[in-house]
Amino acid sequence: MTNAKRRRKTTAAQWVGYSALATSLFVGAIAPLAAGPREQAKRIHDRLAGVPPTETVLASMATLISANDAEGAADIALENSAFYNVTLKNMITPWTNEAQTVFAPLNDYTATVIGMVRDDVPFNQILSADILYTGAPGLGLPAYSMNNNDHYAAMEAQGVDLKDNLVATTQSALTDLPSAATAGVITTRAAAEAFFVAGTNRSMFRFTMLNHLCTDLEQIKDVTRAPDRVRQDVSRSPGGDSRLFLNACVGCHAGMDPLTQALAYYDYDETAGRILYNDVGAVDPISGGRVQGKYRINASNFEPGFITENDNWDNYWRNGPNALLGWNESLPSSGSGAKSMGNELANSEAFARCQVKKVFKNVCFRDAGNGTDRSQIDAMTASFKANNYSLKRVFAETAAYCMGD
Numbered sequence: 001m002t003n004a005k006r007r008r009k010t011t012a013a014q015w016v017g018y019s020a021l022a023t024s025l026f027v028g029a030i031a032p033l034a035a036g037p038r039e040q041a042k043r044i045h046d047r048l049a050g051v052p053p054t055e056t057v058l059a060s061m062a063t064l065i066s067a068n069d070a071e072g073a074a075d076i077a078l079e080n081s082a083f084y085n086v087t088l089k090n091m092i093t094p095w096t097n098e099a100q101t102v103f104a105p106l107n108d109y110t111a112t113v114i115g116m117v118r119d120d121v122p123f124n125q126i127l128s129a130d131i132l133y134t135g136a137p138g139l140g141l142p143a144y145s146m147n148n149n150d151h152y153a154a155m156e157a158q159g160v161d162l163k164d165n166l167v168a169t170t171q172s173a174l175t176d177l178p179s180a181a182t183a184g185v186i187t188t189r190a191a192a193e194a195f196f197v198a199g200t201n202r203s204m205f206r207f208t209m210l211n212h213l214c215t216d217l218e219q220i221k222d223v224t225r226a227p228d229r230v231r232q233d234v235s236r237s238p239g240g241d242s243r244l245f246l247n248a249c250v251g252c253h254a255g256m257d258p259l260t261q262a263l264a265y266y267d268y269d270e271t272a273g274r275i276l277y278n279d280v281g282a283v284d285p286i287s288g289g290r291v292q293g294k295y296r297i298n299a300s301n302f303e304p305g306f307i308t309e310n311d312n313w314d315n316y317w318r319n320g321p322n323a324l325l326g327w328n329e330s331l332p333s334s335g336s337g338a339k340s341m342g343n344e345l346a347n348s349e350a351f352a353r354c355q356v357k358k359v360f361k362n363v364c365f366r367d368a369g370n371g372t373d374r375s376q377i378d379a380m381t382a383s384f385k386a387n388n389y390s391l392k393r394v395f396a397e398t399a400a401y402c403m404g405d
């Protein structure tokens with residue numbers, strides 16, 4: 001929160017605070033004059049936890065607001081289990097399926113993000129870390145399985161308190177993925193089921209951009225990048241018209257294909273219900289090496305097109321108009337595998353800003369507008385990065401901003 005905002009709040013808050021001192025029982029009666037600390041506290045609590053506060057919690061929060069510490073008040077609301085079981089779960093669930101619906105079961109992607117927020121794991125690790133959250137032992141849950149979602153479905157069916165019962169572990173401990181092949185939520189079972197299934201793995205890239213950089217590819221098309229890495233399946237003269245390739249297809253595929261190459265060793269086995277990864281020494285029947293066969297489908301569409309031989313990725317969008325996504329200059333613009341590619345995405349300015357905007361919409365119940373909202377988003381994005389990518393801080397700052405005057 002800016003100092004100006006704090007100062008402005010002080011006046012109203014103190015005014016109501018003094019009145020409240022005199023007749024605390026009648027605070028409700030003065031509400032029409034201004035949103036006093038109790039109204040503001042209630043709104044912060046409602047927005048963060050989705051449930052009304054107890055009288056004790058409301059009083060402590062109002063006291064902090066009167067003392068000009070709305071973020072401190074928000075921190076109290078963030079202690080409510082409903083923030084994790086309801087607010088976070090509903091915000092994250094749509095990221096985990098192609099339909100972007102909130103009406104999907106709890107899964108390892110959602111639980112892992114909830115756990116990361118609770119534990120203040122730097123959020124820019126979300127696309128690269130070897131991390132997984134499961135239910136605590138002793139709850140009578142089926143064990144975590146690579147092949148189904150039963151563990152998480154049971155947690156949800158039992159109404160397990162996620163704040164108290166999620167435990168941190170690693171994907172490499174509970175799956176057969178080597179640690180180097182883990183890439184945060186990208187390699188969770190739920191993400192694999194939704195985005196590695198069938199297709200060409202571009203879906204995983206598209207939805208990662210959509211959910212975590214808040215940009216669909218349509219918005220960042222750039223036809224000025226070299227098309228040398230566009231795969232064979234993309235026709236160079238769709239409908240017999242090569243201009244279409246140059247003016248449309250290249251816009252996405254020139255940049256997307258060399259980034260999606262990072263995912264070349266992954267697939268999802270629908271029958272087994274699990275993620276697949278071709279480790280060192282694997283011989284895929286189609287590629288003859290570690291590259292999944294799906295990277296070679298429709299190769300005859302354009303024989304001279306790019307043939308994927310490994311998982312080396314390059315970010316062509318660091319240059320040209322998509323430099324505006326704010327790539328981190330201290331990272332290399334290329335690498336091998338999903339982990340370093342996820343790191344490239346999650347350390348961009350667009351990533352940080354996207355997380356802040358998603359929280360803003362979730363807490364303020366509206367998209368951030370121009371003017372004051374815009375400077376608030378700027379300030380919170382800077383603060384998010386300065387506070388070691390703590391998403392909890394973003395929630396607290398946003399709730400204070402939208403608590404009403």
Ligand code: HEC
Nearest residue numbers: 199200202203206217218233234235238244248249251252
């Ligand atoms: C706005 C970005 C964008 C543009 C423009 C675009 N594509 Fe794609 N393309 C994608 C994405 C994203 C996927 C992955 C779709 C999925 O699986 O969800 C894809 C997938 C494909 C595939 C693989 C389909 C499969 O079986 O999964 C082919 C082939 C393809 N595109 C060809 C083209 C051609 C030809 C053009 C131009 C006429 C074109 N694309 C233009 C983004 C784009």
